[in-house]
Amino acid sequence: MRKNPQENAETHARVTRRALLLGGAQLAFMGGLGLRMRQLQLNQADQFRLLAEENRINIRLIPPARGEVFDRNGVVLARNEPAYRITLVPEDAGDVDAVIGRLSSLIELDPGELEAAATEMERSPPFLPVTIADRISWDELSRVAVNTPALPGVTPEVGLSRFYPLRGDFAHVVGYVGPVSDYDLSKIENPDQLLRIPRFQIGKVGLEGKLETSLRGKAGTKRVEVNAVGRIMRELDRREGQQGDDVQLTIDQSLQSYTQARLGEESAAAIVMDCRNGDLLTIASAPTFDPNLFVEGISVADYRALTDNDHRPLAAKSVQGTYPPGSTFKMITALAALDAGIAHPEQTVWCPGHLEVSNRRFHCWKRAGHGHVNLAQALRESCDVYFYELALEVGIDKISSMAARFGIGQRFDLPLSGVASGLNPTRNWKNQVRGADWVVGDTVNVSIGQGFVLTSPLQLAVMTSRLATGRDVVPRIVKSINGKDMPSAPAERLGINEAFLNEVRRGMYEVSNHRRGTAYGSRIIEDGLRMAGKTGTSQVRNITAAERARGVTRNEDLPWNRRDHALYVNYAPYDDPQIAVAVVVEHGGGGSKAAAPIARDITLQALYGGQPPLAAYPAKDRKRIEEQQEELRELLPGRNITRRDRV
Known part of the structure; x- marks a missing residue:
């Protein structure tokens, strides 16, 4: 059926409107798209160029x-x-x-x-x-x-x-x-x-x-x-x-290597300190290990060999280890009593071999006793009863205070792992940590470096340096960084009467140079280099009354890990202190037998800057020392240090 002209006109008009609307929408879309493309290509071109560059170039x-x-x-x-x-x-x-x-x-x-x-x-x-x-x-x-x-x-x-x-x-x-x-x-x-x-x-x-x-x-x-x-x-x-x-240390390589060789396979530690400025010349722990094993990752077998060794080669005993200081602490007790006005250097104490305190018997190391002894004699022969008596009068508060002045219980700020603070016990410490009151027997034990007191070899070297100089010398190990010197901390006076210090020093001198001194066998006979020292022996087990009655078992007859620790501290020369030395030999027995000979040899090596002449040793020891020196020379790495290892 044919549409009339009016209907055709209306249809044409509708189609035209729709076409215009659709064309307009398309035109708007294309215009928006063009504007967006213009923005991306012109306005944001640098941003997208950077993103593309980052996708192509890595840092x-x-x-x-x-x-x-x-x-x-x-x-x-x-x-x-x-x-x-x-x-x-x-x-x-x-x-x-x-x-x-x-x-x-x-x-x-x-x-x-x-x-x-x-x-x-x-x-x-x-x-x-x-x-x-x-x-x-x-x-x-x-x-x-x-x-x-x-x-x-x-x-x-x-x-x-x-x-x-x-x-x-x-x-x-x-x-x-x-x-x-x-x-x-x-x-x-x-x-x-x-x-x-x-x-x-x-x-x-x-x-x-x-x-x-x-x-x-x-x-x-x-x-x-x-x-x-x-x-x-x-x-x-x-x-x-x-x-x-680059870091330069205060350590002297030749002295360090000698000390390690001298300690050998003992479970031991040694510190050598310049008591004038605090420079640590040696920080040795034995036995040791090869650090090159760890650089690429140590094998299980090598690591187990180190951890299974009862002498603990991985432990830095010189700064991490803490030990009862034994008789090396007696100088602190003596100074506390002198400073408090309780003791006089010539005042004597009767030592019958023991002292009764609160229904408990505290023994001297010498069973028969030392008889009448004054301060110098008590230090020289290490009479325990003399220091028991001083401690009963002076008390733990003054002893702890004096110990703190000499660095006991102080953690020194050194860039080393696990530097120990040790323990300088006080009444408050025992009450807070042990939940018990301080008793007089605790003071008696502390007076001879037993009981709760614990020290590291580093602290013993600091203590000895301060005894030698009367100043609060602080240890340091970093000499310079990238050529820039690291200054030493100024050493101020300790504020202790010099006369009191001289009395203690005189007793330490007799330890090494008097025929009845406990370290006389390990003396230096060179007049200008004589040393002042103190032996120490610290127990690691309790001795029962029954054992004392039948006779105390000798260290040599005990298993290694139940023997006493051996200690020795010294400074030299006596008239012009330059170095302080502390040696601890774990389970070494007596300080005079195990620790003092090592300390004497290290002291001479430090003072001479190398192998000392045999004339510095007692005549009876020279043959043995000569053989020992030859053995140690074979162990020292100096001959293997090439020019490349020096600057």
Whole structure:
């Protein structure tokens, strides 16, 4: 049916309106799209160009060279050495097993490292390098480099790794580095991105650990071009980082090495301190270990050998170990009584071999007693009863106060692991920690360095330095950082009457130089170098009344771990104090027998700056000392120190 003209006109009008609406919408859409494209291409072009550039160019960190460590004379104690390794990119290698087979015909491959590499390949993208052989020799690296055309994906690489040329001599002082662990990262709130670099080494213990931030340095950067999957295509530029700070110690390498050799395999510690300025010249603990074992991660067998050793080679006994000071504490008791006006140097005490206190018998080491003794005689012969009597009159408060002035119970701020504070007991301490009141028997025990009092070899050396000088000498171990001297703390007067100090020093002099002195057998006979000292023996077990009745068992007849500790402290020369020495031999028996001979030998080595003449020793000992010196020379590393190890 044909539409009339009016209907056709209406239909045409509707179509025209719809076309206009649709065209307008399309025009608006195209206009908006054009405006958006204009904004993206012109207004935001720089932003998107930067995003594209960042997707193509990556910033990578360059590990800095670690700062090195030197002794006071410039001998290198910790240095960086080239570390050669072989890496493999699985994607480039193709048949990985075939390439490793050809590589094994050139160098010996460790099965453990290959197993670790296989595990790493399974969890890493195929374009990332995996270490196949680490710490190989230069010859092995050269053989691989020459044959790289036949080893697709294999790359010989050179990096830096830590090395300790003196091995065990400084293990407890310098410490060691090792690979960063999850535990290391957990201890740091915002870890440096350097620490996330595979196989990056971080200080674990000792100076390496305590000065980690300073020694580590600052990372460098390099810009590399990568493809869509993240593989490096080329290096665009690099900015080198900042090497870590070099650290120079106060330690004297030759004296430290001698002391370690002299201690041998004893479970022992020794400190040598310059009592004029507090410089620590030796911090030795024995037995020791090779810190190089830890640099790349120690094996289970090696670590178990160290931890199973009952002499505890991993322990830095010189600063971490705490021991009852025994009779080396008697100078403190004497000064407390003199300072309080309770004692007089010539006043005598009767020693019958014991003292009854509160229905308990406190024994002297000499069962028959010493008879009448004054201060010098009591120190010289180490009479216990004399100091029991002083302690009963002066009391624990004054003894503790005097001990604090000499550094007992003080934790010294040194960049070493686990520096102990020891224990200077007081009434409040016992009440708060032990939940009990202080009793008179506690004071009697403390007066001879037994009971609750505990000291480290470091504290004993500080105590001796302060006795020698009358000043509050503070120990230090860092001499300079990057060539900038670290100043010594000023040593102020202790405020103790010099006459009292001289009386105590006279008693210490007689310990080593009087025929009845407990260390007379370990004296120095060179007039200008004579030393003043004090022996000490601290019990590690209780002696029952029944055992005393039948006779106290000799240390030699006891198991090693039940024998007494042996101690000796001294300073020299007596007339012009230069050094103070403290020696502790764990379960060594008597101080005069085990510790004093070691301290005498170390003292002479320090005063002479090397091997002393035989004339400095008593005539009867010279043959034995000559043989000992020859044996020690064979152990010393000095002849193995090359020019490279000195600066």
